[in-house]
Amino acid sequence: MTTDRATGSGAEPARPRSDLGRRTAARRQQLGLTREEVAARAAASPGYLAYVEEHAAEPSIGFLLRLAGALDTTVAELTGGTADLPTGFGKASAHPEVLTLGPAECRELLSTHGIGRVAVTLNDTPAIFPVNYTVVDDVIAYRTQAGSGPAAAAGHEAALEVDHIDDAFSQGWSVLAVGPAEVVTGFSESRRFEERAYSAPWAGGGRNQWIAIRPGHLSGRRIRVPGAPPTGGAPREADA
Numbered sequence: 001m002t003t004d005r006a007t008g009s010g011a012e013p014a015r016p017r018s019d020l021g022r023r024t025a026a027r028r029q030q031l032g033l034t035r036e037e038v039a040a041r042a043a044a045s046p047g048y049l050a051y052v053e054e055h056a057a058e059p060s061i062g063f064l065l066r067l068a069g070a071l072d073t074t075v076a077e078l079t080g081g082t083a084d085l086p087t088g089f090g091k092a093s094a095h096p097e098v099l100t101l102g103p104a105e106c107r108e109l110l111s112t113h114g115i116g117r118v119a120v121t122l123n124d125t126p127a128i129f130p131v132n133y134t135v136v137d138d139v140i141a142y143r144t145q146a147g148s149g150p151a152a153a154a155g156h157e158a159a160l161e162v163d164h165i166d167d168a169f170s171q172g173w174s175v176l177a178v179g180p181a182e183v184v185t186g187f188s189e190s191r192r193f194e195e196r197a198y199s200a201p202w203a204g205g206g207r208n209q210w211i212a213i214r215p216g217h218l219s220g221r222r223i224r225v226p227g228a229p230p231t232g233g234a235p236r237e238a239d240a
Helices: 019-031 035-041 046-054 061-070 074-081 102-110 185-197
Strands: 097-101 113-123 127-136 138-142 158-166 169-183 209-213 217-224
Touching: 019 074, 035 046, 035 061, 061 074, 061 097, 061 158, 074 185, 074 209, 074 217, 102 158, 102 169, 185 209
Parallel strands: none
Antiparallel strands: 097 217, 113 127, 113 158, 127 138, 138 209, 158 169, 169 209, 169 217
8 A cells, every 4th residue: 555655744745636546436436336345346455446546646557457347447438548539339238228207307317417409400401509508497598609500599499408428337318308499688587597607608708698498398218227326417517
């Protein structure tokens, strides 16, 4: 086990936690396992696993292979080698279950995410745009530029879809919200969305026009793999 060395009256500052450590801890917690359980699976000491999770460790490839096996994932996933790949590379499960989601669960899942895709029609051609969104009192709202593609939803029926994909277990869920979209012109409503926004739009400045979708129809599906950890609402990625 590696420990901090004592110098003088205090301990040497801990090295910053690495991406490997964050991914390892997150995966372990997702599976509901203790450090002792994962360490036993990986033929390592709990102390060393704690060091890997909490410091900028550089473990051997042998340990990484054992750790990935203990966490039912891959070395590439733990080290970030698949960070730039699109989701959906996991292999299909042999016995998946497809469940229909009710409106209440759809609302709950919508409220846990901040990235969705809005479908609009531009010049008689369908188009889909990713947007940062927020949910306030069952109203879905996102910021964009006047005259932009996402702004074209205003004045029409619009559809917004939100997904969560668990590549490690080839499961996930998808929620579709359909309803009239409109430009938010009232100061109080705009301010309410501003106050509830988790993040500015990822695309950058100049996106100050709020578009609100009031869903009249919510539907969704969940693909579940027996024995795999549940795919609930994931941590918020970014709100409007």
